[in-house]
Amino acid sequence: MAEHEHVRVAVIGSGFGGLGAAVRLRREGITDFVVLERAGSVGGTWRDNSYPGCACDVPSHLYSFSFAPNPDWPRTFSGQRHIRAYLEHVTDLFGLRPHIRFDSEVKLMTWDEDNLWWTIETTRGTLRADVVVSATGPLSDPKVPEIPGLDSFPGKVFHSARWDHDYDLRGKRVAMVGTGASAIQIVPAIQPQAGRLTLFQRTPPWVMPRMDRAISGAERWLHRRLPVTAQARRGLLWGIRELQVQAFTKRPDELGLVEQLAKRNMARAIKDPALRAKLTPDYRIGCKRILLSSEYYPALARPNVDVVASGLAEIRGSTLVAADGTEAEVDAIVFSTGFHVTDMPIAERVARADGTTLAETWKNGMRALRGASAAGFPNFMTVIGPNTGLGNSSMILMIESQLNYLADYLRQLDVLGGRTALDARPAAVDAWNERVQERMKRTVWNTGGCTSWYLDPSGRNTTIWPGTTTEFRRATRRVDLAEYEVIRKPAPVASRKSEALA
Numbered sequence: 001m002a003e004h005e006h007v008r009v010a011v012i013g014s015g016f017g018g019l020g021a022a023v024r025l026r027r028e029g030i031t032d033f034v035v036l037e038r039a040g041s042v043g044g045t046w047r048d049n050s051y052p053g054c055a056c057d058v059p060s061h062l063y064s065f066s067f068a069p070n071p072d073w074p075r076t077f078s079g080q081r082h083i084r085a086y087l088e089h090v091t092d093l094f095g096l097r098p099h100i101r102f103d104s105e106v107k108l109m110t111w112d113e114d115n116l117w118w119t120i121e122t123t124r125g126t127l128r129a130d131v132v133v134s135a136t137g138p139l140s141d142p143k144v145p146e147i148p149g150l151d152s153f154p155g156k157v158f159h160s161a162r163w164d165h166d167y168d169l170r171g172k173r174v175a176m177v178g179t180g181a182s183a184i185q186i187v188p189a190i191q192p193q194a195g196r197l198t199l200f201q202r203t204p205p206w207v208m209p210r211m212d213r214a215i216s217g218a219e220r221w222l223h224r225r226l227p228v229t230a231q232a233r234r235g236l237l238w239g240i241r242e243l244q245v246q247a248f249t250k251r252p253d254e255l256g257l258v259e260q261l262a263k264r265n266m267a268r269a270i271k272d273p274a275l276r277a278k279l280t281p282d283y284r285i286g287c288k289r290i291l292l293s294s295e296y297y298p299a300l301a302r303p304n305v306d307v308v309a310s311g312l313a314e315i316r317g318s319t320l321v322a323a324d325g326t327e328a329e330v331d332a333i334v335f336s337t338g339f340h341v342t343d344m345p346i347a348e349r350v351a352r353a354d355g356t357t358l359a360e361t362w363k364n365g366m367r368a369l370r371g372a373s374a375a376g377f378p379n380f381m382t383v384i385g386p387n388t389g390l391g392n393s394s395m396i397l398m399i400e401s402q403l404n405y406l407a408d409y410l411r412q413l414d415v416l417g418g419r420t421a422l423d424a425r426p427a428a429v430d431a432w433n434e435r436v437q438e439r440m441k442r443t444v445w446n447t448g449g450c451t452s453w454y455l456d457p458s459g460r461n462t463t464i465w466p467g468t469t470t471e472f473r474r475a476t477r478r479v480d481l482a483e484y485e486v487i488r489k490p491a492p493v494a495s496r497k498s499e500a501l502a
Contacts, residue, residue, distance in 0.1 A: 006129070007032050018035055019096065023090070062237040066396075106121070107121045118380070154317065198305075198308060205291045206259070245393075248445070250443075366462040375424045387462060422484040
């Protein structure tokens, strides 16, 4: 890219959030923007996560943009390959490739308070932008725990989000560390190949059947010929999930019936009482994300699988030692241990004029006005920011709401005119955050008795939205200028003298 190129908007990331922002900019008539992508292709987490069995746990027709419906989803729950192909399709459909700068990882973004723009240093050069939209997403940087002895392990080690497809698992003794959404897909996919598979389970998940099936050719034909049928299907899926929100946010005790269904799902596949005891959670269902799989429990019941009901504590050569003392000799370790969610690495690369980073500002917990604007960082917006996550529905709904907010933000800058910036007022950020946290107190995520990746180190839930997607859409429909400080670049001295003489 050219040295010191200047654009109106710079978007960071080309996953659902970044591509959605780019499409919205085009639809608003804004073409002076770039999308900075650190990899060589679009897709975000659906490019990076290519592990065996990778698929979405949100129905296909709800896990797509409302402005780019896909009548040809092959399954009710789509796999990684088809979701990535959909994002490539969106990129081409809306002519986004000329705006994308691949292999352009952002190293540092610094606010220039004199000129009211961001200076962005990337691996391919430096540019400036009036507005920055960070769409790096919370599931982009893998987290690997610090295990004593890991550095000296002689075998193969990789994270599920960085799968090594060149490594052959056939006949190998494999350790799977973690029992989250990725692990329950990987286990049944690799169990038939592995000579021995040992699952290190710190906390058992609640798992419900995955009601997946192929979408028939007749259904797809109907959705192509009559798009209203696909819209109705999407609307039904959305409505069911909106109705479920009350149980998660206000009446967690109602989830007891769902727990019984989950236990029956386990009992159908796990006949060994001792193994069932290991796999039965001791917290309210929904406190952690409810996982979907019809293959996970049957795989755990296979004779070549061991479940260690304790976290990995130490590695001694090729021997893995759990916290309860259980040992396992393995050839490979696959970490399915999540991502940096409440400590997003991009925050370390966003700096105010005085050098203070967003990470330092958020050292006591992430907080942003309407999930988008952090105080002290003018003209910087986050897509999938603090408290915008969902526990039971599609994040695409939240992304589109934030894109509405972004569009109105840019309109407000146009109306204000000149070189102008908007900085969220600390009082407005505090008021928004206090309302969110007050509502969070009653939710299953805070009262369910678990420790999840939704919580930051201080135990505050800075990840999940404690309401419906409808409520969030209303809250982000437009920008309230009273919640922002308007910053203007002073006119040059000569201009002010001329105005005075006039």
